[in-house]
Amino acid sequence: MTTPRPVLRFARQHDLHNQTCRLSSLCLPFSLSSETLDRFGVVARRTAPLRKRDALYVQGMPFNSLYVIHSGSLKQVTTTENQEELVTSFFLPGEIVGLDAIGDHRYPGNAIALETTTLFELPFERLEALTCSSPELHNYLYQCMSKELQNERLLMHLLLRKTSDVRLATFFVAMSLRFRRRGYSPYCFNLAMSRGDIGSYLGLAVETVSRLLGRFQQQGLITSRGREFHIHDLEALTRLADSNGRC
Amino acid sequence: MTTPRPVLRFARQHDLHNQTCRLSSLCLPFSLSSETLDRFGVVARRTAPLRKRDALYVQGMPFNSLYVIHSGSLKQVTTTENQEELVTSFFLPGEIVGLDAIGDHRYPGNAIALETTTLFELPFERLEALTCSSPELHNYLYQCMSKELQNERLLMHLLLRKTSDVRLATFFVAMSLRFRRRGYSPYCFNLAMSRGDIGSYLGLAVETVSRLLGRFQQQGLITSRGREFHIHDLEALTRLADSNGRC
DNA sequence: CGCCTAGTTGATGGTCTTCAATCCTGGTGG
DNA sequence: CCACCAGGATTGAAGACCATCAACTAGGCG
Numbered sequence: 276m277t278t279p280r281p282v283l284r285f286a287r288q289h290d291l292h293n294q295t296c297r298l299s300s301l302c303l304p305f306s307l308s309s310e311t312l313d314r315f316g317v318v319a320r321r322t323a324p325l326r327k328r329d330a331l332y333v334q335g336m337p338f339n340s341l342y343v344i345h346s347g348s349l350k351q352v353t354t355t356e357n358q359e360e361l362v363t364s365f366f367l368p369g370e371i372v373g374l375d376a377i378g379d380h381r382y383p384g385n386a387i388a389l390e391t392t393t394l395f396e397l398p399f400e401r402l403e404a405l406t407c408s409s410p411e412l413h414n415y416l417y418q419c420m421s422k423e424l425q426n427e428r429l430l431m432h433l434l435l436r437k438t439s440d441v442r443l444a445t446f447f448v449a450m451s452l453r454f455r456r457r458g459y460s461p462y463c464f465n466l467a468m469s470r471g472d473i474g475s476y477l478g479l480a481v482e483t484v485s486r487l488l489g490r491f492q493q494q495g496l497i498t499s500r501g502r503e504f505h506i507h508d509l510e511a512l513t514r515l516a517d518s519n520g521r522c
Numbered sequence: 523m524t525t526p527r528p529v530l531r532f533a534r535q536h537d538l539h540n541q542t543c544r545l546s547s548l549c550l551p552f553s554l555s556s557e558t559l560d561r562f563g564v565v566a567r568r569t570a571p572l573r574k575r576d577a578l579y580v581q582g583m584p585f586n587s588l589y590v591i592h593s594g595s596l597k598q599v600t601t602t603e604n605q606e607e608l609v610t611s612f613f614l615p616g617e618i619v620g621l622d623a624i625g626d627h628r629y630p631g632n633a634i635a636l637e638t639t640t641l642f643e644l645p646f647e648r649l650e651a652l653t654c655s656s657p658e659l660h661n662y663l664y665q666c667m668s669k670e671l672q673n674e675r676l677l678m679h680l681l682l683r684k685t686s687d688v689r690l691a692t693f694f695v696a697m698s699l700r701f702r703r704r705g706y707s708p709y710c711f712n713l714a715m716s717r718g719d720i721g722s723y724l725g726l727a728v729e730t731v732s733r734l735l736g737r738f739q740q741q742g743l744i745t746s747r748g749r750e751f752h753i754h755d756l757e758a759l760t761r762l763a764d765s766n767g768r769c
Numbered sequence: 770c771g772c773c774t775a776g777t778t779g780a781t782g783g784t785c786t787t788c789a790a791t792c793c794t795g796g797t798g799g
Numbered sequence: 800c801c802a803c804c805a806g807g808a809t810t811g812a813a814g815a816c817c818a819t820c821a822a823c824t825a826g827g828c829g
Contacts (some may be wrong), residue, residue, distance in 0.1 A: 429630070439666075717809095730784095730786075
Protein backbone atom coordinates (compact mmCIF):
# COMPACT_ATOMS: atom_id res chain seq x y z
CA MET A 276 0.00 0.00 0.00
CA THR A 277 1.54 3.28 -1.11
CA THR A 278 1.25 6.17 1.30
CA PRO A 279 -0.90 8.83 -0.30
CA ARG A 280 0.67 12.19 -0.88
CA PRO A 281 -1.34 15.39 -0.89
CA VAL A 282 -1.23 17.24 -4.15
CA LEU A 283 -2.20 20.83 -3.71
CA ARG A 284 -0.43 22.79 -6.39
CA PHE A 285 -2.56 25.42 -8.01
CA ALA A 286 -3.04 26.23 -11.62
CA ARG A 287 -2.83 29.84 -12.64
CA GLN A 288 -6.02 31.75 -12.23
CA HIS A 289 -6.46 32.90 -15.77
CA ASP A 290 -9.68 32.26 -17.61
CA LEU A 291 -11.63 32.44 -14.44
CA HIS A 292 -14.94 33.30 -15.96
CA ASN A 293 -14.82 30.33 -18.23
CA GLN A 294 -14.24 28.12 -15.26
CA THR A 295 -17.14 29.67 -13.49
CA CYS A 296 -19.42 28.77 -16.34
CA ARG A 297 -18.32 25.18 -16.26
CA LEU A 298 -18.77 25.20 -12.55
CA SER A 299 -22.34 26.30 -12.89
CA SER A 300 -23.16 23.59 -15.35
CA LEU A 301 -21.64 20.92 -13.20
CA CYS A 302 -22.37 21.79 -9.69
CA LEU A 303 -25.47 23.82 -9.30
CA PRO A 304 -28.89 22.26 -9.45
CA PHE A 305 -30.55 25.48 -8.32
CA SER A 306 -30.56 28.67 -10.22
CA LEU A 307 -28.33 31.22 -8.60
CA SER A 308 -28.31 34.76 -9.75
CA SER A 309 -25.43 35.50 -12.06
CA GLU A 310 -23.75 37.87 -9.63
CA THR A 311 -23.75 35.15 -7.01
CA LEU A 312 -22.25 32.83 -9.53
CA ASP A 313 -19.57 35.34 -10.32
CA ARG A 314 -18.71 35.54 -6.68
CA PHE A 315 -18.57 31.78 -6.52
CA GLY A 316 -16.34 31.91 -9.53
CA VAL A 317 -13.99 34.34 -7.93
CA VAL A 318 -13.68 32.04 -4.99
CA ALA A 319 -13.01 28.94 -7.04
CA ARG A 320 -9.46 28.02 -7.91
CA ARG A 321 -8.55 25.31 -10.32
CA THR A 322 -6.15 22.75 -8.85
CA ALA A 323 -3.60 20.71 -10.71
CA PRO A 324 -4.99 17.36 -11.84
CA LEU A 325 -4.64 14.40 -9.56
CA ARG A 326 -3.45 11.15 -10.99
CA LYS A 327 -4.88 7.82 -10.01
CA ARG A 328 -4.11 7.02 -6.36
CA ASP A 329 -3.06 10.59 -5.58
CA ALA A 330 -4.54 12.00 -2.40
CA LEU A 331 -6.38 15.31 -2.43
CA TYR A 332 -6.13 15.41 1.34
CA VAL A 333 -5.25 12.94 4.04
CA GLN A 334 -7.04 12.04 7.23
CA GLY A 335 -6.47 14.53 10.02
CA MET A 336 -5.26 17.34 7.78
CA PRO A 337 -6.64 20.74 8.84
CA PHE A 338 -9.71 21.68 6.87
CA ASN A 339 -9.26 24.69 4.65
CA SER A 340 -11.22 24.14 1.49
CA LEU A 341 -14.15 22.46 -0.10
CA TYR A 342 -13.67 21.06 -3.57
CA VAL A 343 -15.90 20.54 -6.55
CA ILE A 344 -14.99 17.74 -8.91
CA HIS A 345 -14.61 18.91 -12.45
CA SER A 346 -13.76 15.57 -14.04
CA GLY A 347 -12.83 12.17 -12.69
CA SER A 348 -13.83 10.75 -9.34
CA LEU A 349 -12.67 10.29 -5.76
CA LYS A 350 -13.21 7.92 -2.92
CA GLN A 351 -12.92 8.87 0.72
CA VAL A 352 -11.25 6.26 2.88
CA THR A 353 -11.39 6.52 6.65
CA THR A 354 -9.07 4.54 8.87
CA THR A 355 -10.72 3.61 12.15
CA GLU A 356 -9.00 3.39 15.53
CA ASN A 357 -9.00 -0.26 14.74
CA GLN A 358 -6.82 0.19 11.68
CA GLU A 359 -9.57 -0.90 9.34
CA GLU A 360 -9.93 1.04 6.14
CA LEU A 361 -13.48 1.91 5.19
CA VAL A 362 -14.62 3.53 2.00
CA THR A 363 -17.07 6.12 3.32
CA SER A 364 -18.04 7.90 0.14
CA PHE A 365 -17.57 8.32 -3.58
CA PHE A 366 -17.55 11.66 -5.35
CA LEU A 367 -18.49 12.18 -8.97
CA PRO A 368 -18.14 15.19 -11.27
CA GLY A 369 -20.03 18.22 -10.01
CA GLU A 370 -20.19 17.01 -6.44
CA ILE A 371 -18.83 18.82 -3.43
CA VAL A 372 -16.01 17.20 -1.47
CA GLY A 373 -15.21 18.01 2.13
CA LEU A 374 -18.54 18.99 3.66
CA ASP A 375 -18.02 16.47 6.43
CA ALA A 376 -14.79 18.19 7.44
CA ILE A 377 -16.26 21.53 8.46
CA GLY A 378 -17.26 20.39 11.92
CA ASP A 379 -13.94 19.04 13.07
CA HIS A 380 -11.75 21.45 11.13
CA ARG A 381 -10.09 18.26 9.92
CA TYR A 382 -10.67 15.97 7.01
CA PRO A 383 -12.15 12.71 8.26
CA GLY A 384 -10.38 10.45 5.78
CA ASN A 385 -8.08 10.24 2.79
CA ALA A 386 -9.56 11.51 -0.46
CA ILE A 387 -8.05 9.32 -3.16
CA ALA A 388 -8.38 9.84 -6.88
CA LEU A 389 -9.85 6.80 -8.58
CA GLU A 390 -8.63 8.06 -11.95
CA THR A 391 -7.15 11.25 -13.31
CA THR A 392 -9.20 13.93 -11.65
CA THR A 393 -9.45 17.70 -11.87
CA LEU A 394 -11.02 19.90 -9.24
CA PHE A 395 -12.00 23.38 -8.24
CA GLU A 396 -10.93 24.48 -4.82
CA LEU A 397 -13.22 26.63 -2.71
CA PRO A 398 -11.29 28.08 0.23
CA PHE A 399 -13.75 27.98 3.06
CA GLU A 400 -12.71 31.26 4.63
CA ARG A 401 -13.47 33.07 1.45
CA LEU A 402 -16.76 31.27 1.10
CA GLU A 403 -17.70 32.31 4.59
CA ALA A 404 -16.80 35.90 3.90
CA LEU A 405 -19.19 35.83 0.99
CA THR A 406 -22.20 34.27 2.60
CA CYS A 407 -23.28 37.57 4.12
CA SER A 408 -23.40 39.32 0.82
CA SER A 409 -24.74 36.25 -0.98
CA PRO A 410 -27.41 34.63 1.09
CA GLU A 411 -28.23 32.40 -1.87
CA LEU A 412 -24.80 30.87 -1.75
CA HIS A 413 -25.10 30.38 1.94
CA ASN A 414 -28.44 28.72 1.43
CA TYR A 415 -27.02 26.55 -1.25
CA LEU A 416 -24.39 25.17 1.07
CA TYR A 417 -26.94 24.51 3.75
CA GLN A 418 -29.03 22.61 1.32
CA CYS A 419 -26.17 20.54 0.04
CA MET A 420 -25.25 19.52 3.54
CA SER A 421 -28.75 18.86 4.63
CA LYS A 422 -29.44 16.74 1.61
CA GLU A 423 -26.33 14.74 2.11
CA LEU A 424 -27.26 14.26 5.72
CA GLN A 425 -30.70 13.04 4.87
CA ASN A 426 -29.36 10.80 2.15
CA GLU A 427 -26.82 9.17 4.36
CA ARG A 428 -29.30 8.69 7.11
CA LEU A 429 -31.84 7.02 4.91
CA LEU A 430 -29.27 5.00 3.05
CA MET A 431 -27.73 3.78 6.25
CA HIS A 432 -30.94 2.53 7.67
CA LEU A 433 -32.00 1.03 4.43
CA LEU A 434 -28.75 -0.80 3.98
CA LEU A 435 -28.62 -2.04 7.54
CA ARG A 436 -31.78 -4.03 7.09
CA LYS A 437 -31.26 -5.20 3.58
CA THR A 438 -29.90 -8.27 1.92
CA SER A 439 -26.82 -7.94 -0.21
CA ASP A 440 -28.65 -7.95 -3.52
CA VAL A 441 -30.88 -5.09 -2.43
CA ARG A 442 -27.83 -3.17 -1.26
CA LEU A 443 -26.08 -3.52 -4.57
CA ALA A 444 -29.24 -2.66 -6.50
CA THR A 445 -29.61 0.45 -4.34
CA PHE A 446 -26.04 1.36 -5.13
CA PHE A 447 -26.60 1.13 -8.87
CA VAL A 448 -29.85 3.06 -8.76
CA ALA A 449 -28.17 5.79 -6.73
CA MET A 450 -25.23 5.95 -9.11
CA SER A 451 -27.53 6.08 -12.08
CA LEU A 452 -29.40 8.96 -10.49
CA ARG A 453 -26.22 10.82 -9.72
CA PHE A 454 -25.04 10.54 -13.30
CA ARG A 455 -28.41 11.60 -14.63
CA ARG A 456 -28.54 14.59 -12.32
CA ARG A 457 -25.24 15.80 -13.72
CA GLY A 458 -26.27 15.35 -17.31
CA TYR A 459 -24.58 12.05 -18.05
CA SER A 460 -26.27 8.90 -19.25
CA PRO A 461 -27.99 7.10 -16.39
CA TYR A 462 -27.81 3.80 -18.29
CA CYS A 463 -24.18 3.51 -19.21
CA PHE A 464 -21.29 4.67 -17.10
CA ASN A 465 -17.84 3.86 -15.87
CA LEU A 466 -17.24 3.29 -12.20
CA ALA A 467 -13.58 3.79 -11.55
CA MET A 468 -13.66 2.13 -8.15
CA SER A 469 -12.73 -1.51 -7.65
CA ARG A 470 -15.10 -4.27 -6.54
CA GLY A 471 -13.33 -4.09 -3.21
CA ASP A 472 -14.17 -0.41 -2.88
CA ILE A 473 -17.81 -1.07 -3.65
CA GLY A 474 -17.84 -3.90 -1.16
CA SER A 475 -16.26 -1.77 1.53
CA TYR A 476 -18.75 1.01 0.87
CA LEU A 477 -21.73 -1.34 1.05
CA GLY A 478 -20.43 -3.49 3.85
CA LEU A 479 -20.08 -6.57 1.70
CA ALA A 480 -17.22 -8.92 0.92
CA VAL A 481 -15.58 -8.60 -2.46
CA GLU A 482 -16.70 -12.11 -3.30
CA THR A 483 -20.29 -11.24 -2.60
CA VAL A 484 -20.15 -8.23 -4.89
CA SER A 485 -18.66 -10.35 -7.60
CA ARG A 486 -21.27 -13.07 -7.25
CA LEU A 487 -24.08 -10.55 -7.26
CA LEU A 488 -22.79 -8.88 -10.40
CA GLY A 489 -22.85 -12.28 -12.01
CA ARG A 490 -26.39 -12.90 -10.89
CA PHE A 491 -27.56 -9.45 -12.02
CA GLN A 492 -26.15 -10.18 -15.45
CA GLN A 493 -27.86 -13.55 -15.64
CA GLN A 494 -31.11 -11.84 -14.74
CA GLY A 495 -30.60 -9.31 -17.50
CA LEU A 496 -30.54 -6.35 -15.14
CA ILE A 497 -27.10 -5.08 -16.10
CA THR A 498 -24.03 -6.04 -18.01
CA SER A 499 -20.60 -5.26 -16.70
CA ARG A 500 -17.39 -5.39 -18.61
CA GLY A 501 -14.57 -4.58 -16.25
CA ARG A 502 -15.54 -1.25 -14.75
CA GLU A 503 -18.00 -0.25 -17.44
CA PHE A 504 -21.60 -0.85 -16.57
CA HIS A 505 -24.75 -0.91 -18.68
CA ILE A 506 -28.07 -0.80 -16.95
CA HIS A 507 -30.66 -2.67 -18.98
CA ASP A 508 -33.63 -2.70 -16.68
CA LEU A 509 -33.49 0.28 -14.37
CA GLU A 510 -37.08 -0.25 -13.37
CA ALA A 511 -36.50 -3.79 -12.19
CA LEU A 512 -33.36 -2.66 -10.42
CA THR A 513 -35.33 0.07 -8.69
CA ARG A 514 -38.01 -2.42 -7.71
CA LEU A 515 -35.34 -4.64 -6.24
CA ALA A 516 -33.77 -1.72 -4.41
CA ASP A 517 -37.12 -0.71 -2.99
CA SER A 518 -38.08 -4.23 -2.00
CA ASN A 519 -37.62 -5.12 1.59
CA GLY A 520 -34.85 -7.66 1.17
CA ARG A 521 -35.82 -9.32 4.40
CA CYS A 522 -39.44 -10.04 4.85
CA MET B 523 -50.91 2.31 15.43
CA THR B 524 -52.28 5.75 16.23
CA THR B 525 -51.82 8.40 13.59
CA PRO B 526 -49.53 11.06 14.98
CA ARG B 527 -50.88 14.56 15.25
CA PRO B 528 -48.67 17.62 15.06
CA VAL B 529 -48.67 19.71 18.20
CA LEU B 530 -47.46 23.18 17.52
CA ARG B 531 -49.11 25.43 20.05
CA PHE B 532 -46.81 28.03 21.51
CA ALA B 533 -46.28 29.07 25.05
CA ARG B 534 -46.25 32.75 25.83
CA GLN B 535 -42.95 34.41 25.29
CA HIS B 536 -42.40 35.75 28.76
CA ASP B 537 -39.22 35.00 30.63
CA LEU B 538 -37.26 34.91 27.45
CA HIS B 539 -33.92 35.68 28.90
CA ASN B 540 -34.19 32.89 31.38
CA GLN B 541 -34.93 30.51 28.57
CA THR B 542 -31.94 31.79 26.70
CA CYS B 543 -29.72 30.93 29.61
CA ARG B 544 -31.07 27.44 29.76
CA LEU B 545 -30.61 27.15 26.06
CA SER B 546 -26.99 28.05 26.33
CA SER B 547 -26.32 25.47 28.97
CA LEU B 548 -28.03 22.77 27.02
CA CYS B 549 -27.27 23.30 23.44
CA LEU B 550 -24.03 25.05 22.88
CA PRO B 551 -20.73 23.28 23.19
CA PHE B 552 -18.85 26.27 21.86
CA SER B 553 -18.62 29.60 23.52
CA LEU B 554 -20.67 32.15 21.69
CA SER B 555 -20.43 35.78 22.56
CA SER B 556 -23.24 36.89 24.80
CA GLU B 557 -24.76 39.17 22.22
CA THR B 558 -24.96 36.28 19.79
CA LEU B 559 -26.60 34.28 22.48
CA ASP B 560 -29.11 36.99 23.08
CA ARG B 561 -29.96 37.01 19.44
CA PHE B 562 -30.33 33.27 19.52
CA GLY B 563 -32.54 33.73 22.53
CA VAL B 564 -34.75 36.20 20.75
CA VAL B 565 -35.20 33.72 17.97
CA ALA B 566 -36.09 30.84 20.24
CA ARG B 567 -39.68 30.23 21.16
CA ARG B 568 -40.77 27.78 23.77
CA THR B 569 -43.34 25.28 22.50
CA ALA B 570 -46.00 23.57 24.52
CA PRO B 571 -44.84 20.22 25.87
CA LEU B 572 -45.40 17.12 23.78
CA ARG B 573 -46.80 14.09 25.45
CA LYS B 574 -45.59 10.59 24.74
CA ARG B 575 -46.43 9.58 21.17
CA ASP B 576 -47.24 13.15 20.11
CA ALA B 577 -45.68 14.22 16.82
CA LEU B 578 -43.63 17.39 16.61
CA TYR B 579 -43.89 17.21 12.85
CA VAL B 580 -44.93 14.61 10.33
CA GLN B 581 -43.21 13.37 7.22
CA GLY B 582 -43.59 15.66 4.26
CA MET B 583 -44.63 18.71 6.27
CA PRO B 584 -43.01 21.92 4.98
CA PHE B 585 -39.88 22.80 6.88
CA ASN B 586 -40.13 25.98 8.86
CA SER B 587 -38.20 25.56 12.06
CA LEU B 588 -35.39 23.81 13.77
CA TYR B 589 -35.97 22.71 17.34
CA VAL B 590 -33.75 22.28 20.35
CA ILE B 591 -34.84 19.73 22.91
CA HIS B 592 -35.13 21.16 26.37
CA SER B 593 -36.21 18.03 28.19
CA GLY B 594 -37.36 14.61 27.08
CA SER B 595 -36.46 12.88 23.85
CA LEU B 596 -37.68 12.23 20.32
CA LYS B 597 -37.29 9.62 17.65
CA GLN B 598 -37.54 10.31 13.95
CA VAL B 599 -39.38 7.65 11.99
CA THR B 600 -39.23 7.61 8.21
CA THR B 601 -41.66 5.61 6.13
CA THR B 602 -40.08 4.33 2.94
CA GLU B 603 -41.79 3.94 -0.42
CA ASN B 604 -42.03 0.37 0.65
CA GLN B 605 -44.18 1.21 3.65
CA GLU B 606 -41.49 0.14 6.07
CA GLU B 607 -41.03 2.29 9.12
CA LEU B 608 -37.44 3.01 10.01
CA VAL B 609 -36.18 4.79 13.08
CA THR B 610 -33.59 7.10 11.57
CA SER B 611 -32.49 9.07 14.62
CA PHE B 612 -32.91 9.79 18.28
CA PHE B 613 -32.71 13.24 19.81
CA LEU B 614 -31.71 13.98 23.39
CA PRO B 615 -31.85 17.16 25.46
CA GLY B 616 -29.78 19.95 23.96
CA GLU B 617 -29.71 18.46 20.51
CA ILE B 618 -30.96 20.14 17.36
CA VAL B 619 -33.89 18.56 15.54
CA GLY B 620 -34.64 19.15 11.89
CA LEU B 621 -31.25 19.76 10.30
CA ASP B 622 -31.96 17.08 7.72
CA ALA B 623 -35.07 18.94 6.58
CA ILE B 624 -33.35 22.08 5.31
CA GLY B 625 -32.43 20.59 1.97
CA ASP B 626 -35.85 19.39 0.92
CA HIS B 627 -37.85 22.10 2.65
CA ARG B 628 -39.75 19.14 4.08
CA TYR B 629 -39.31 17.05 7.16
CA PRO B 630 -38.05 13.61 6.16
CA GLY B 631 -39.97 11.67 8.80
CA ASN B 632 -42.28 11.83 11.78
CA ALA B 633 -40.72 13.24 14.92
CA ILE B 634 -42.36 11.38 17.77
CA ALA B 635 -41.98 12.15 21.47
CA LEU B 636 -40.69 9.14 23.38
CA GLU B 637 -41.82 10.74 26.64
CA THR B 638 -43.10 14.11 27.78
CA THR B 639 -40.87 16.52 25.92
CA THR B 640 -40.38 20.28 25.87
CA LEU B 641 -38.67 22.15 23.09
CA PHE B 642 -37.46 25.48 21.83
CA GLU B 643 -38.47 26.39 18.34
CA LEU B 644 -36.01 28.22 16.08
CA PRO B 645 -37.86 29.57 13.04
CA PHE B 646 -35.40 29.10 10.22
CA GLU B 647 -36.22 32.31 8.42
CA ARG B 648 -35.33 34.31 11.45
CA LEU B 649 -32.17 32.30 11.97
CA GLU B 650 -31.15 33.01 8.43
CA ALA B 651 -31.80 36.69 8.84
CA LEU B 652 -29.39 36.66 11.75
CA THR B 653 -26.51 34.78 10.28
CA CYS B 654 -25.16 37.84 8.55
CA SER B 655 -24.95 39.85 11.70
CA SER B 656 -23.84 36.82 13.73
CA PRO B 657 -21.31 34.85 11.79
CA GLU B 658 -20.64 32.78 14.89
CA LEU B 659 -24.17 31.49 14.87
CA HIS B 660 -23.90 30.71 11.22
CA ASN B 661 -20.69 28.87 11.87
CA TYR B 662 -22.25 27.00 14.68
CA LEU B 663 -24.98 25.63 12.45
CA TYR B 664 -22.48 24.59 9.83
CA GLN B 665 -20.51 22.74 12.41
CA CYS B 666 -23.53 20.99 13.83
CA MET B 667 -24.53 19.78 10.40
CA SER B 668 -21.07 18.78 9.36
CA LYS B 669 -20.54 16.84 12.55
CA GLU B 670 -23.77 15.03 12.18
CA LEU B 671 -22.86 14.22 8.62
CA GLN B 672 -19.51 12.83 9.57
CA ASN B 673 -21.01 10.90 12.44
CA GLU B 674 -23.67 9.29 10.32
CA ARG B 675 -21.22 8.45 7.63
CA LEU B 676 -18.78 6.79 9.95
CA LEU B 677 -21.46 5.09 11.97
CA MET B 678 -23.08 3.73 8.87
CA HIS B 679 -19.98 2.17 7.52
CA LEU B 680 -18.97 0.85 10.87
CA LEU B 681 -22.33 -0.72 11.45
CA LEU B 682 -22.52 -2.22 8.00
CA ARG B 683 -19.49 -4.36 8.63
CA LYS B 684 -20.10 -5.19 12.24
CA THR B 685 -21.68 -7.98 14.14
CA SER B 686 -24.72 -7.24 16.20
CA ASP B 687 -22.90 -7.11 19.53
CA VAL B 688 -20.49 -4.52 18.20
CA ARG B 689 -23.39 -2.49 16.87
CA LEU B 690 -25.16 -2.45 20.18
CA ALA B 691 -21.96 -1.66 22.05
CA THR B 692 -21.38 1.23 19.66
CA PHE B 693 -24.88 2.43 20.36
CA PHE B 694 -24.33 2.47 24.11
CA VAL B 695 -20.97 4.16 23.87
CA ALA B 696 -22.48 6.83 21.63
CA MET B 697 -25.39 7.36 23.97
CA SER B 698 -23.08 7.56 26.95
CA LEU B 699 -21.03 10.17 25.15
CA ARG B 700 -24.08 12.20 24.23
CA PHE B 701 -25.26 12.25 27.82
CA ARG B 702 -21.82 13.18 29.07
CA ARG B 703 -21.51 15.98 26.57
CA ARG B 704 -24.71 17.49 27.87
CA GLY B 705 -23.69 17.26 31.48
CA TYR B 706 -25.60 14.15 32.46
CA SER B 707 -24.13 10.99 33.90
CA PRO B 708 -22.53 8.88 31.19
CA TYR B 709 -22.92 5.77 33.32
CA CYS B 710 -26.57 5.78 34.23
CA PHE B 711 -29.37 6.94 32.02
CA ASN B 712 -32.88 6.28 30.86
CA LEU B 713 -33.51 5.48 27.24
CA ALA B 714 -37.15 6.15 26.57
CA MET B 715 -37.20 4.24 23.30
CA SER B 716 -38.36 0.63 23.08
CA ARG B 717 -36.18 -2.35 22.18
CA GLY B 718 -37.96 -2.31 18.86
CA ASP B 719 -36.87 1.29 18.25
CA ILE B 720 -33.28 0.44 19.06
CA GLY B 721 -33.45 -2.57 16.79
CA SER B 722 -34.89 -0.55 13.95
CA TYR B 723 -32.22 2.09 14.41
CA LEU B 724 -29.39 -0.45 14.40
CA GLY B 725 -30.85 -2.71 11.75
CA LEU B 726 -31.39 -5.60 14.14
CA ALA B 727 -34.39 -7.69 15.06
CA VAL B 728 -35.98 -7.00 18.43
CA GLU B 729 -35.09 -10.48 19.55
CA THR B 730 -31.44 -9.92 18.77
CA VAL B 731 -31.37 -6.73 20.81
CA SER B 732 -32.99 -8.52 23.69
CA ARG B 733 -30.57 -11.43 23.57
CA LEU B 734 -27.60 -9.11 23.39
CA LEU B 735 -28.77 -7.12 26.38
CA GLY B 736 -28.93 -10.39 28.25
CA ARG B 737 -25.45 -11.32 27.19
CA PHE B 738 -24.05 -7.89 28.06
CA GLN B 739 -25.49 -8.25 31.54
CA GLN B 740 -24.00 -11.71 32.01
CA GLN B 741 -20.66 -10.28 30.98
CA GLY B 742 -21.00 -7.52 33.54
CA LEU B 743 -20.87 -4.75 30.96
CA ILE B 744 -24.21 -3.20 31.80
CA THR B 745 -27.35 -3.81 33.79
CA SER B 746 -30.72 -2.91 32.42
CA ARG B 747 -33.93 -2.70 34.31
CA GLY B 748 -36.68 -1.87 31.90
CA ARG B 749 -35.50 1.26 30.15
CA GLU B 750 -32.98 2.30 32.76
CA PHE B 751 -29.42 1.41 31.94
CA HIS B 752 -26.29 1.32 34.06
CA ILE B 753 -22.97 1.08 32.34
CA HIS B 754 -20.51 -0.83 34.52
CA ASP B 755 -17.56 -1.20 32.21
CA LEU B 756 -17.51 1.60 29.70
CA GLU B 757 -13.97 0.75 28.76
CA ALA B 758 -14.77 -2.83 27.83
CA LEU B 759 -17.83 -1.62 25.98
CA THR B 760 -15.69 0.83 24.04
CA ARG B 761 -13.18 -1.90 23.26
CA LEU B 762 -15.99 -4.05 21.99
CA ALA B 763 -17.37 -1.20 19.91
CA ASP B 764 -13.95 -0.53 18.43
CA SER B 765 -13.24 -4.17 17.77
CA ASN B 766 -13.76 -5.36 14.25
CA GLY B 767 -16.73 -7.61 14.90
CA ARG B 768 -15.87 -9.64 11.86
CA CYS B 769 -12.31 -10.68 11.51
C1' DC C 770 7.11 -12.73 -20.95
C1' DG C 771 6.27 -12.85 -15.99
C1' DC C 772 4.88 -10.77 -11.96
C1' DC C 773 1.27 -8.66 -9.19
C1' DT C 774 -3.12 -7.08 -8.43
C1' DA C 775 -8.07 -7.50 -9.39
C1' DG C 776 -11.70 -10.44 -10.13
C1' DT C 777 -14.17 -14.92 -10.16
C1' DT C 778 -15.89 -19.34 -8.43
C1' DG C 779 -16.67 -23.15 -4.96
C1' DA C 780 -17.35 -25.16 -0.18
C1' DT C 781 -18.15 -24.45 4.72
C1' DG C 782 -19.50 -22.47 9.00
C1' DG C 783 -21.16 -18.76 12.00
C1' DT C 784 -24.51 -15.22 12.70
C1' DC C 785 -28.78 -13.30 12.66
C1' DT C 786 -33.62 -13.45 11.16
C1' DT C 787 -37.86 -15.56 11.54
C1' DC C 788 -41.60 -17.89 13.75
C1' DA C 789 -43.62 -19.25 17.95
C1' DA C 790 -44.51 -19.45 22.73
C1' DT C 791 -44.11 -17.34 27.13
C1' DC C 792 -43.18 -13.81 30.49
C1' DC C 793 -43.29 -9.30 32.29
C1' DT C 794 -45.09 -4.49 33.08
C1' DG C 795 -47.83 -0.57 33.22
C1' DG C 796 -52.16 1.18 32.73
C1' DT C 797 -57.27 0.54 33.22
C1' DG C 798 -61.53 -0.58 35.16
C1' DG C 799 -64.24 -3.06 38.35
C1' DC D 800 -56.91 -2.46 45.92
C1' DC D 801 -56.66 -5.99 42.94
C1' DA D 802 -57.58 -8.34 38.54
C1' DC D 803 -57.17 -7.92 34.01
C1' DC D 804 -55.44 -6.78 29.55
C1' DA D 805 -52.33 -5.22 25.82
C1' DG D 806 -48.13 -4.20 24.34
C1' DG D 807 -43.40 -4.82 25.22
C1' DA D 808 -39.75 -8.00 26.34
C1' DT D 809 -37.66 -12.45 26.65
C1' DT D 810 -36.39 -17.11 25.35
C1' DG D 811 -36.03 -21.24 22.24
C1' DA D 812 -35.50 -23.78 17.71
C1' DA D 813 -34.79 -23.82 12.74
C1' DG D 814 -33.22 -22.09 8.56
C1' DA D 815 -31.38 -18.36 5.27
C1' DC D 816 -27.78 -15.63 4.18
C1' DC D 817 -23.24 -14.01 3.87
C1' DA D 818 -18.26 -13.97 5.36
C1' DT D 819 -14.39 -16.57 5.15
C1' DC D 820 -10.90 -19.52 3.28
C1' DA D 821 -8.96 -21.35 -0.69
C1' DA D 822 -7.93 -22.16 -5.44
C1' DC D 823 -7.97 -20.36 -9.67
C1' DT D 824 -8.33 -16.99 -13.81
C1' DA D 825 -7.76 -12.59 -16.07
C1' DG D 826 -5.57 -8.41 -16.99
C1' DG D 827 -2.10 -4.58 -16.70
C1' DC D 828 2.46 -2.94 -16.42
C1' DG D 829 7.17 -3.44 -16.14
